[in-house]
Amino acid sequence: MEILVKSSAETQQLGRTLGQLLQPGDVLVVSGELGAGKTTFVQGIAAGMGIEAQVTSPTFTIIHEYQGDEYPLYHIDAYRLEGAAEIDELGLEDYFYGDGVTAVEWAEKIEGQLPPDYLYVKLEKMPAHPDHRRIRIGEEGSGTYAGLIEELRQVCRC
Numbered sequence: 001m002e003i004l005v006k007s008s009a010e011t012q013q014l015g016r017t018l019g020q021l022l023q024p025g026d027v028l029v030v031s032g033e034l035g036a037g038k039t040t041f042v043q044g045i046a047a048g049m050g051i052e053a054q055v056t057s058p059t060f061t062i063i064h065e066y067q068g069d070e071y072p073l074y075h076i077d078a079y080r081l082e083g084a085a086e087i088d089e090l091g092l093e094d095y096f097y098g099d100g101v102t103a104v105e106w107a108e109k110i111e112g113q114l115p116p117d118y119l120y121v122k123l124e125k126m127p128a129h130p131d132h133r134r135i136r137i138g139e140e141g142s143g144t145y146a147g148l149i150e151e152l153r154q155v156c157r158c
């Protein structure tokens, strides 16, 4: 599905709607260039999961954990990861196959480590409108997220 939003508030609102639908074990890859709005979208997801803490871009901490109403959100920002040893140290499988929702920014850095099935959210800047974004949501893998995407489509009528 594809949505055009006109402000960071709208990006957060879409994230919040999705956050309300996510289940433990769900993995999301949030991509887009620097400043595209990945963290902004994850802030919305957190709100949708009942998290009141401010979600920020971790500076040196790669993984941030937040307690939601029902289950945790693991926010991974892999931007500063360098090398296989550092990646191994994170124990990513514990998150991906754990009891929470995992959202990953800069998943390019952990290529090959992602689970086979995940939901993707791709944010794209619009050159003519600094506050507009094209957001594409879909899935990779064998259909695990088809139901979720359909639900989202119905809820946001897009």
Ligand SMILES: Nc1ncnc2c1ncn2[C@@H]1O[C@H](COP(=O)(O)OP(=O)(O)OP(=O)(O)O)[C@@H](O)[C@H]1O
Binding pocket: 005, 006, 007, 008, 009, 011, 032, 033, 034, 035, 036, 037, 038, 039, 040, 041, 057, 105, 130, 131, 132, 133
């Ligand atoms: N429609 C929009 N959606 C999201 N962010 C927007 C939008 N319009 C403007 N912005 C601004 O763009 C910036 C996006 O920052 P954000 O930290 O979310 O990006 P990011 O993709 O996580 O960047 P990074 O690659 O550094 O992690 C914010 O300053 C936000 O206010």
Ligand SMILES: [Mg+2]
Binding pocket: 038, 039, 040, 057, 077, 105
């Ligand atoms: Mg970010």
